[in-house]
Amino acid sequence: MTKFVDLDVVKKSIRNIPDFPKPGIHFKDVSTSYQDGAIFRFIASEIYDHYKDAGITKVIGIESRGFILGSVLANQLNAGFIPIRKPGKLPAEIYSQSYELEYGFDTLEIHQDALNSDDIVLIHDDLLATGGTIGAAIDLVRNFGISKIYVNFFVELDFLKGVEKIDSSVSVWSLVHF
Ligand code: AMP
Numbered sequence: 001m002t003k004f005v006d007l008d009v010v011k012k013s014i015r016n017i018p019d020f021p022k023p024g025i026h027f028k029d030v031s032t033s034y035q036d037g038a039i040f041r042f043i044a045s046e047i048y049d050h051y052k053d054a055g056i057t058k059v060i061g062i063e064s065r066g067f068i069l070g071s072v073l074a075n076q077l078n079a080g081f082i083p084i085r086k087p088g089k090l091p092a093e094i095y096s097q098s099y100e101l102e103y104g105f106d107t108l109e110i111h112q113d114a115l116n117s118d119d120i121v122l123i124h125d126d127l128l129a130t131g132g133t134i135g136a137a138i139d140l141v142r143n144f145g146i147s148k149i150y151v152n153f154f155v156e157l158d159f160l161k162g163v164e165k166i167d168s169s170v171s172v173w174s175l176v177h178f
Pocket of ligand 1: 003128129162
């Protein structure tokens, strides 16, 4: 029998972990959504439906949870998959972008030959919180002179207003909101 899945089922499948990885952070654990075949398939197909006519040529996944749905979406959209990685992981020439965290700084990297200026790009990550990570990813993509950038999250934490930090020329859409 096929399991019934809708957005409400998807939302309820996300596990809340209080005070992880540190006190005061309410972690949304998406692994409990991805571990259910019917739910995982529903999430990927809803996101695919949203972008299927956008002409996406490259899907970018942000390490590491952005790789999971990012590669599925690339496959469904008949697009290439590009990883944005943490420092020191990519072996060839890179662009590098540092960004501010709550305490300190972090860096993301992309290969210099990953994209062309005529690519239509979809950047995917599992979750939008404060927006620092996606801001750095967009800055990395800007190195290639790309004019059309789409950004997708499985989950968006509306109360952190991360979306307000994203450049208004970028088209942002999230499947699930808290
Ligand atoms: P931010 O840069 O603040 O938007 O944080 C986004 C990144 O951190 C994403 O890659 C998420 O996987 C992770 N993240 C931040 N806050 C949470 C949270 N409350 N629950 C799960 N993941 C989070």
